[in-house]
Amino acid sequence: MLEIKNLHVKLQDEDKVILKGMNLTVETGKVHAIMGPNGSGKSTMSYVLSGRDGYEVTEGSATLGGKELLDMEPEERAAAGLFLAFQYPVEIPGVGNMTFLRTALNAQRKARGEEELSAGEFLKLVREKAKTLKIDADMLKRPVNVGFSGGEKKRNEILQMAMLEPKMCILDETDSGLDVDAMRLVADGVNALRAPDRSFLVITHYQRLLDHIKPDVVHIMADGRILQTGGPELALEVENNGYAEILAAHGLTEAK
Amino acid sequence: MADALTAGPGFVPERKAAAERLGAMGLPGRRDEYWRWTDPATLNAPDPKPAQAGEAEAPLFDALDRLKVVFVDGVFDAGASDDLSLAGVEITRLATSAPGWAEGLYGTLEATGQVPVKRPFAALNTAQATDGLLIRVTAAAAKPINLIYVHKSETSDPILHHLIRLEEGAELTLLETGPAGARFNKAMEVDLAKGARFHHIRIQGPDQERRAVTHIFARLADAALFKSFTLTFNGVLTRNEAFVEMLGDDAMAHVAGAALGDGRDGAFHHDDTVFVTHDGLRGESRQVFKKVLKGGAIGTFQGKILVKPGAQKTDGYQISQSLLLDDDSQFLAKPELEIYADDVKCSHGSTTGAIDETALFYLRSRGVPEEDAKGLLVLSFLADAIDEIEDAALKEEIVARLEDWLARHRS
Numbered sequence: 015m016l017e018i019k020n021l022h023v024k025l026q027d028e029d030k031v032i033l034k035g036m037n038l039t040v041e042t043g044k045v046h047a048i049m050g051p052n053g054s055g056k057s058t059m060s061y062v063l064s065g066r067d068g069y070e071v072t073e074g075s076a077t078l079g080g081k082e083l084l085d086m087e088p089e090e091r092a093a094a095g096l097f098l099a100f101q102y103p104v105e106i107p108g109v110g111n112m113t114f115l116r117t118a119l120n121a122q123r124k125a126r127g128e129e130e131l132s133a134g135e136f137l138k139l140v141r142e143k144a145k146t147l148k149i150d151a152d153m154l155k156r157p158v159n160v161g162f163s164g165g166e167k168k169r170n171e172i173l174q175m176a177m178l179e180p181k182m183c184i185l186d187e188t189d190s191g192l193d194v195d196a197m198r199l200v201a202d203g204v205n206a207l208r209a210p211d212r213s214f215l216v217i218t219h220y221q222r223l224l225d226h227i228k229p230d231v232v233h234i235m236a237d238g239r240i241l242q243t244g245g246p247e248l249a250l251e252v253e254n255n256g257y258a259e260i261l262a263a264h265g266l267t268e269a270k
Numbered sequence: 271m272a273d274a275l276t277a278g279p280g281f282v283p284e285r286k287a288a289a290e291r292l293g294a295m296g297l298p299g300r301r302d303e304y305w306r307w308t309d310p311a312t313l314n315a316p317d318p319k320p321a322q323a324g325e326a327e328a329p330l331f332d333a334l335d336r337l338k339v340v341f342v343d344g345v346f347d348a349g350a351s352d353d354l355s356l357a358g359v360e361i362t363r364l365a366t367s368a369p370g371w372a373e374g375l376y377g378t379l380e381a382t383g384q385v386p387v388k389r390p391f392a393a394l395n396t397a398q399a400t401d402g403l404l405i406r407v408t409a410a411a412a413k414p415i416n417l418i419y420v421h422k423s424e425t426s427d428p429i430l431h432h433l434i435r436l437e438e439g440a441e442l443t444l445l446e447t448g449p450a451g452a453r454f455n456k457a458m459e460v461d462l463a464k465g466a467r468f469h470h471i472r473i474q475g476p477d478q479e480r481r482a483v484t485h486i487f488a489r490l491a492d493a494a495l496f497k498s499f500t501l502t503f504n505g506v507l508t509r510n511e512a513f514v515e516m517l518g519d520d521a522m523a524h525v526a527g528a529a530l531g532d533g534r535d536g537a538f539h540h541d542d543t544v545f546v547t548h549d550g551l552r553g554e555s556r557q558v559f560k561k562v563l564k565g566g567a568i569g570t571f572q573g574k575i576l577v578k579p580g581a582q583k584t585d586g587y588q589i590s591q592s593l594l595l596d597d598d599s600q601f602l603a604k605p606e607l608e609i610y611a612d613d614v615k616c617s618h619g620s621t622t623g624a625i626d627e628t629a630l631f632y633l634r635s636r637g638v639p640e641e642d643a644k645g646l647l648v649l650s651f652l653a654d655a656i657d658e659i660e661d662a663a664l665k666e667e668i669v670a671r672l673e674d675w676l677a678r679h680r681s
């Protein structure tokens with residue numbers, strides 16, 4: 015599904031290199047988790063995959079279903095099935111959440127040559143999905159993320175994911191700042207979307223999210239690359255012992 | 271501009287007084303404090319610069335039950351207008367009617383209002399207006415009145431003056447649409463008695479070559495409500511002045527505007543000049559002005575909240591903002607507060623910014639194409655101004671027009 019090969023990325027306006035030869039393969043239908051200290055480049059990786067400005071890819075490639083992502087506009091990547099749940103969802107005053115969702119959904123359908131949803135069809139769908147995420151009518155009407163609590167913003171990200179039905183979902187610290195109940199709602203939302211043709215890349219600091227969203231593969235990332243890959247037990251090991259040992263094995267320290 | 275001899279028959283003393291005021295003031299120049307950013311030369315010139323009428327727009331407010339009053343190049347067109355009878359409202363023409371109830375009122379609001387802003391074009395208008403309506407409302411008007419200004423002649427130079435009086439507790443929604451002429455001078459005096467409610471929605475349509483200087487003069491008695499929203503598209507030069515005098519207690523006045531200009535269609539210069547005076551207790555005023563500028567367009571805002579001694583518990587708010595869609599465009603703002611009472615809450619702010627890159631990326635990452643995403647962010651930027659329109663149907667119409675404009679002006 016997603017294949018990142020030897021990806022090197024620096025900031026466009028500075029000499030700072032952030033990704034230093036990143037390799038990662040996420041198979042179709044699998045859930046991969048990435049853990050790693052702050053500043054490892056996890057968010058940068060997800061932004062680069064989604065096409066945010068400000069970064070320069072100096073080497074390497076990233077493909078989705080065999081198609082080169084890095085040549086596409088952000089909206090083309092979305093239509094191709096990529097979705098990023100933002101670590102910090104963006105507030106957009108004056109644009110209703112519903113309008114936003116409908117515009118996005120129909121734009122993607124149009125880009126894929128599919129029929130756009132009518133207002134009625136859309137409403138039915140969004141109400142159904144919102145209900146399972148405990149998103150009420152008021153939250154749907156309000157401007158995108160404006161005045162939403164941290165938990166509401168994250169649930170809103172999952173609602174977008176549920177509506178857009180992407181093939182490859184990247185969740186960037188979707189659990190951070192959530193209490194136990196909110197995290198369970200988010201995890202249930204994600205689990206409901208698990209499907210044989212859909213893959214997930216879950217970026218998190220905490221084992222606790224992975225208790226709810228069970229990963230097939232766990233990667234440890236630091237200093238712009240993947241240091242180690244293993245099964246779910248790797249997450250437990252990090253939870254108990256921290257990153258120090260793994261970092262040390264690669265000649266790194268927990269400098270930050 | 272039009273000859274005084276061709277002015278309407280009534281209001282001779284009022285017109286004479288206005289002509290004298292104009293004589294004393296003289297026409298404005300760039301050295302006048304409130305004309306520093308807007309060059310009045312083409313407005314001062316004896317003849318207008320020729321202007322082609324823009325392509326026909328989708329008819330505005332078409333689905334709305336309203337009383338239509340049509341002016342073609344500034345002349346009332348009875349054939350195109352509805353019958354001027356409306357329950358709760360008396361409507362007569364300035365050009366042909368005896369002054370009646372308006373005697374002694376015509377020109378009064380224009381002549382008073384906040385100093386030190388000189389308003390020579392308004393005095394000129396009072397002196398020389400050739401047509402317009404005298405509207406007296408005694409109850410809740412049965413439906414909105416829509417003044418439709420049609421621009422046909424390349425050299426039309428209309429001067430229209432409307433005088434509107436809402437008696438105690440009366441209500442009216444007034445709609446104005448269309449460009450009116452090659453050069454348009456309009457004054458509208460609105461006198462609101464106790465508890466009267468006046469809503470004004472105006473669309474200054476995409477008529478690229480027109481020039482316009484317009485004035486609103488409002489006077490509010492106790493608990494009166496005045497709400498005005500203007501949407502402006504293009505136009506070589508538009509100066510919209512509003513002077514609101516809140517004389518009564520518990521009055522509320524909101525003046526808002528959204529202007530969108532693309533200099534690539536020709537020059538674009540839009541000027542909002544707004545002066546609100548609080549002279550009663552517990553008055554609430556809001557000024558919300560937003561401009562979206564591209565292709566070398568220029569927007570200016572000069573606005574003041576004046577709180578007179580004794581106008582305690584005033585709540586005054588003013589915001590002027592611009593969204594610059596490229597580096598060529600320019601926004602100039604002069605926000606002012608002048609406060610002579612101690613127990614008041616007043617705030618003002620002015621900002622200039624570009625499209626928020628983070629928001630743009632967020633929308634695009636959801637699959638919204640770049641230009642559509644920019645359109646959404648423009649609507650997002652304008653939302654506070656549009657929200658000043660209370661009526662949902664009118665608001666929808668305004669948003670639809672905005673979307674049309676945005677669709678025609680992709681980068």
Ligand SMILES: Nc1ncnc2c1ncn2[C@@H]1O[C@H](COP(=O)(O)OP(=O)(O)O)[C@@H](O)[C@H]1O
Binds near residue numbers: 025050056059
């Ligand atoms: N736009 C930026 N400008 C400056 N530094 C940046 C920028 N984006 C990322 N960085 C730096 O790159 C490193 C990786 O950041 P990030 O991708 O956010 O890491 P993570 O998500 O793993 O915490 C950090 O040192 C961060 O400060």
Ligand SMILES: [Mg+2]
Binds near residue numbers: 056058186
């Ligand atoms: Mg991060």
